[in-house]
Amino acid sequence: MSTRWYPIYQRGNPQLRIFLPNFWMKLIRPAEEQPKNVATFSVSMQMTKYDIKNYLEKIYKLPVVDVRTRIEMGKTKRDQTFGYVTKEDDVKIAYVTLLKTEEFTFPDLFSKKEEQKKAEEKSLDDSKQGFKRFLDRNKKRPGTPGWYSI
Template sequence: MSTRWYPAYQRGNPQLRVFLPNFWMKLVRCPVSQPPNIVHFIVSNEMTRMDVKNYLEKIYNIPVVHVSTRIVMGTTRRDPGKGYVVKDDDYKVAYVTLPRDVEFKFPDLFPENKKVEDDKKSLEEAKKGFRTYLEKNKKDPGSPGWFSF
């Protein structure tokens, strides 16, 4: 279960009570192409359609038109070491439909051109540092790097 159970009531002030939901939602990319206003979530098995809708509307202020859910059975496979059959946990998938004018687009967290430029820059710095290391230890090639003059 969850670690977010309410603490036991104790007399006196202040009351240390924080009310957090026992639910979680994970935003994932849908394996098949969907319209831009449908968002794919993997949610807690205890969540209902109304829970998903209220969670998104009340906490994140996202307008939700419709929610459909389904339970996906976990995969079964044979354990390679022991040889017995192992079954992964089942999970629930929620498809959230947003209004027609709202379009969801995944953010581009790792833009290709900036990442390549940063990698090239760090590679050149590493090469430059290695060249200076070789120049320092040219006189004594067998000595360790920390023993330089």
């Protein structure tokens, strides 16, 4: 873990407590359609199912019913010019089942962004038009400053 190393498992109690865990968890958009109480996470590779359960229960106070994990192999890619093969890192994906009453759908984060983009484009077009008008007006008197005429 953080300053220490990951301790090996020892049977019996009390289990070793981890005080400064260094694990990360990303909530990701599920590739396939999932039940409403299932959330998909991308987690640290060294995390076990128990780690994931404890992490969510203790740090995020979420009611976890079941955890299933798989390791997704990173994609290999051949370089176009030199032909060598590169591989992305493997990632651990965890499917966390919450209580039946819980409902979670991955939110659309960029719904407002479309409108913003349109507004920005519009303002850019307006300014472009304005500049074009200014140029047209000053065609016959080049070098005249903008404040010279209305």
